[in-house]
Amino acid sequence: MSEWRIVLAMAACGLITFLIRLSFIAGARWLPNNPRFQALLRYVPPAVLAALIAPELFMREGEFALGLDNLRLFAGLAAIAVAVYLRNVLATIAAGMLVLWLLQWLV
């Protein structure tokens, strides 16, 4: 019975996720068609991604962590530098992981 409960719960979560993703794809005609609104949507990727990343780098367990012991902050900044100069996804992820491992090994 508990098997059915978890499947139902996952299916419900999947349905709500799907409906949110479908929302404006299905209802494109309800989106305002003025240039200002279109311009707003241009900023979806940088704004959402920056919002997701900032707490990952600057906070630990819900508290600000700006000290030298926040190794992820430094690894993240190194990854940003690599991304800016090389504009390469693979190099960015690899550099960030390597710097984090190096710092963990040093500290």
Place this chain on the structure above:
Amino acid sequence: MSVVFEPGPDRLSEFLAGVRAEAPLLLGVVPFGLIYGVMGLSAGMPGWAVVLSSSLIFGGSSQIVFAQLWGAATPGAVTVGTVGVVNLRHALYSAAIARYLKDLPWRWKLLLAYLLTDEAFVAAMPRFRDGPTSAARHWFLFGTGITLWAVWQLATLGGVLIGAAIPPGWSLDFSVALTFIALLVLSVSRRSELLAAFIAAGVALAAFGLPHKLWILLAAGAGMLAGVLLRRFDRGSAHE
């Protein structure tokens, strides 16, 4: 008859370009899938359910929230509501991509909505916005989406089977933030986009205490607004 279903040269090249655009991101997605597998098991989900969640829910952060709430025996309605709120940013993706998909038949809209994850959306957006208008361009998004989907299924399965052998000291969960860092930097090409990112980051940090990760939406909204308002600082600004 079968010609209808066969990808023409356009469709195939769009599809393959989408696969290629997604491929480097997999370096960050695979460790994330492995870790989710471990996390699901340790939250008390059966292994088959952890694997099944990757196709039923198909969203890394929502699946982690689901596993945490399941482990804490949260009532079903609360779980579904929380996963929904955590996922609201996908409505922004839906809005941003909608105009490019509006003439597609319903089966395509449903399929592409199912595949519309962070990584698939961000990797495909430049193609839609800056690439040539073509009747086959939705195959690009299908390419990014299905690549991520397939690898996510395998990575989750791998996490359930062998994930426990990965030492936590490897900090593989950091690969998610690194993937988003790579995508963020690549999505910034104008000064106003950079400012939008800074404002969003600042608001996210200031509003982090909000429940249900609502700070994501607040920060994204502030960043988007800032971007539009600061457009005049873009070099050679020639918009309407």
